[in-house]
Amino acid sequence: MRKYLHIAFLMALLLSGCTARESVGVQEPENPVGQPVLFTSGSMSGQATKTDNGVSAPWYYGMSETGGVPYMPLDGRFVCTMYYHAAAGDTDNSSFDILPPSLGGTATTAWLKVNDNVGNSVFRLASYSESDMNLDDYGFDRNAPIFFWQNRLTHAFLALADYNQLATNDGASTAQGKLKMYPNHDKDLVTLPEELTEEQQAAYILSDGRYANTYDLTRGERTSMAQQPDPILALTIMKPAGATQEANRVRLYFRHQFAQIQVNLKGSADNSADILADQIEKVELLGVSEEGYVSCRLNADGTLTPASAKDVKLDAYTDAELIANPWGTSMEMFVAAEAALGYIKTFKAIAFGQLRAIRITWHEGTAETPGIKHVTTYEVPLTNETDNESTDDDNKKPVIELRNLHSGMKYIYNLELRRGTLAVIRTEILPWMQKEDLVYGTDGTIYN
Numbered sequence: 001m002r003k004y005l006h007i008a009f010l011m012a013l014l015l016s017g018c019t020a021r022e023s024v025g026v027q028e029p030e031n032p033v034g035q036p037v038l039f040t041s042g043s044m045s046g047q048a049t050k051t052d053n054g055v056s057a058p059w060y061y062g063m064s065e066t067g068g069v070p071y072m073p074l075d076g077r078f079v080c081t082m083y084y085h086a087a088a089g090d091t092d093n094s095s096f097d098i099l100p101p102s103l104g105g106t107a108t109t110a111w112l113k114v115n116d117n118v119g120n121s122v123f124r125l126a127s128y129s130e131s132d133m134n135l136d137d138y139g140f141d142r143n144a145p146i147f148f149w150q151n152r153l154t155h156a157f158l159a160l161a162d163y164n165q166l167a168t169n170d171g172a173s174t175a176q177g178k179l180k181m182y183p184n185h186d187k188d189l190v191t192l193p194e195e196l197t198e199e200q201q202a203a204y205i206l207s208d209g210r211y212a213n214t215y216d217l218t219r220g221e222r223t224s225m226a227q228q229p230d231p232i233l234a235l236t237i238m239k240p241a242g243a244t245q246e247a248n249r250v251r252l253y254f255r256h257q258f259a260q261i262q263v264n265l266k267g268s269a270d271n272s273a274d275i276l277a278d279q280i281e282k283v284e285l286l287g288v289s290e291e292g293y294v295s296c297r298l299n300a301d302g303t304l305t306p307a308s309a310k311d312v313k314l315d316a317y318t319d320a321e322l323i324a325n326p327w328g329t330s331m332e333m334f335v336a337a338e339a340a341l342g343y344i345k346t347f348k349a350i351a352f353g354q355l356r357a358i359r360i361t362w363h364e365g366t367a368e369t370p371g372i373k374h375v376t377t378y379e380v381p382l383t384n385e386t387d388n389e390s391t392d393d394d395n396k397k398p399v400i401e402l403r404n405l406h407s408g409m410k411y412i413y414n415l416e417l418r419r420g421t422l423a424v425i426r427t428e429i430l431p432w433m434q435k436e437d438l439v440y441g442t443d444g445t446i447y448n
Contacts, residue, residue: 029139030245033152036138037147037157037252039251040071040118040251041119041159041234041251042252042253052173073167074115076235077114077128077161078111080181083096084150085105085153087388087398092153096302098299110283111145123146124148126144126172127172128172151360154237154302155241156298157234158181159236160231161254162179164227180213183211183298186213189209192204212295213231214293217288218290219334222334225350229350231256231257232254232256236250237302254329256408257292259408259409261285261349262346262410263283265344267344267362283332284333285330286327286355286356287355289330289351296308309353311353312327313328330359357380360415361374382402402427402429409431409432
């Protein structure tokens with residue numbers, strides 16, 4: 001009897017609490033379903049984390065050395081697809097509906113741009129035309145696709161931009177690397193068997209990591225690394241659990257999908273080769289892929305397939321070509337505007353896939369009278385394990401892959417030229433960070 005009295009007393013307290021709440025005019029939390037989704041792009045609070053083996057985890061777009069991430073700059077553009085749990089009876093653990101309306105699904109795509117200096121993003125047409133907009137109270141163009149919270153379960157937001165075309169890229173073009181998502185993809189990475197049944201075809205459409213956008217990783221007509229494709233991708237999964245729209249704001253954390261290679265060169269310390277910057281003709285990356293792939297659709301379980309690259313097929317090259325370059329492909333790097341401190345010339349490039357070797361061409365004499373030409377090749381080891389000379393476990397370098405390039409990482413090779421050979425001074429593998437002057441400013445940086 002005492003137990004039931006206790007329960008009745010608690011119920012009375014709860015009821016009186018509700019009455020008091022209503023009597024003083026305290027509003028219940030606003031229902032987020034049906035409200036527009038607000039975005040902030042590029043901002044992140046917190047410090048860089050370490051993986052289990054002590055290696056710095058890949059940093060996000062624009063992250064500074066202190067761990068904060070500045071906001072995406074004013075007028076920065078990106079495309080985003082929203083996924084949610086659409087079926088009756090779904091829970092947060094259910095599969096996301098990853099099919100577009102054209103295939104009977106609910107995944108929708110929209111285009112956004114940053115309209116202030118703190119990363120706030122507004123919906124626009126795929127063409128980003130602003131000549132005839134119909135703006136709402138949020139600054140969204142009513143003529144454009146707009147996201148709304150569909151239910152109280154988790155939603156997924158997959159966003160893509162090109163860092164080197166932040167203010168100029170659009171989604172209206174069908175060219176490679178433009179702002180588009182599945183089903184407007186460039187490449188289907190799954191090879192379908194012949195004579196599929198309807199059930200098999202439906203299953204294949206849902207295959208993980210099947211659809212991607214493609215990016216040309218050759219030098220082509222480009223004259224600088226800033227003209228190369230530099231796709232950045234963000235995935236945020238969250239539910240509208242806050243009491244206000246601002247509390248439910250979606251923050252997108254963009255990360256580079258390919259890798260950056262930097263080669264710093266100087267003459268020999270023993271003066272066996274007294275080299276000037278003009279005498280270094282070119283630096284080539286050998287064995288790198290000529291095409292990169294970035295996923296443009298979420299997997300149904302909420303995961304994302306990592307970026308990949310086209311395999312280098314050595315049987316596509318002649319014997320003479322393979323004698324000159326056993327790794328098949330060659331990509332000439334770009335000269336940096338300024339050499340790294342202590343070096344006479346620096347080369348940079350965005351690359352992906354594998355890096356099998358670095359080839360440097362330099363000459364003695366002058367441009368008019370080059371003299372002896374030297375072509376020296378440094379074969380990249382599989383890992384950095386050969387440099388791990390410390391016997392102190394606390395100071396040992398973590399073993400990191402060098403030949404297989406990883407998304408969002410920067411590989412720095414400091415090399416010393418000698419006649420007929422190269423000396424490796426130091427190899428560094430760092431998170432790929434952008435210079436602070438390439439983002440909007442420190443006012444938009446969030447720290448702990």
